[in-house]
Amino acid sequence: MSTTVKQTIDVDVPLGAAYDQWTRFEDFPTFMEGVEEVRRTDDRHSHWRTRVAGVRREFDTEIVDRRPGERVAWRTVAGDVRQEGVVSFQSLDEAHTRVRVALEVEPHGMAEKAAHVMGVLDRRVKGDLKRFKSHVEEHAHAPGARRGPVRPGGAARAGAPETGGDTPVRPTPQEAKEAWPLPPPPDDRL
Template structure:
């Protein structure tokens, strides 16, 4: 498994950043290579990605979600093996730090080479920069789910 950890400060209140992140179907607007996310239930999403011309589909399960603090997930099916957590940290009334940590299993020679060259780290960093632009340009979230999902 490989680990990527990145963070970014966004110029919106904590609840705004968190609420927007719960809108999984909006991820293609700021995540490179994400073609579509379909929310199947409060816990489950289906993803379609296309990276370097290769399309992959997989499912994720949210295993822990605490409003304004964290969302943790893992893959449950398909061609991708990963788990991760995004956390939200209040800096002040109008600023939030978003931290993203992902453990993933690169598949095949190309993915292993991309991981070794730091391409995955750069992609995640770019996704966070695009999230920052996405939410700051709007200034408000496009919705939000404030439910609690507990581990186990």
């Protein structure tokens, strides 16, 4: 039984600043409750160390879709945590951005299952987004974010042009289906 959480928050920074700050994964412990460390292991993979309710967990994630200035999608690939998620960014105007998070988590054990039924994960994500809002509004101009695209499946398509920097790369429908177990959300949903 998995749990899906969706939360949205508006931040008082331009879209580029919100996206850049979100892609600084190493900063997650400053605004995500229970996250002790996120260490980037390569361009698409990160190692996480968390402690929630006294239980320490370590797991690895993989970015399965990154569209600069638009969205970042990930999934766990190793460890005892099973989750998939996507965060998307929508410009409201030159100085404001809507940030949407959808997260699907498979709880372990009776305590986690009970916590999920009681909405604990939903409240945690909501709190994390509030702390992200404070964090990004304070640190909106920090350098060092990863902005380049990642294609679903991680490999270049045959015949696809090479891109760099901020050029989004759209996956084919088949690539999106294979690389992202959750159906890609319509633009108006996430």
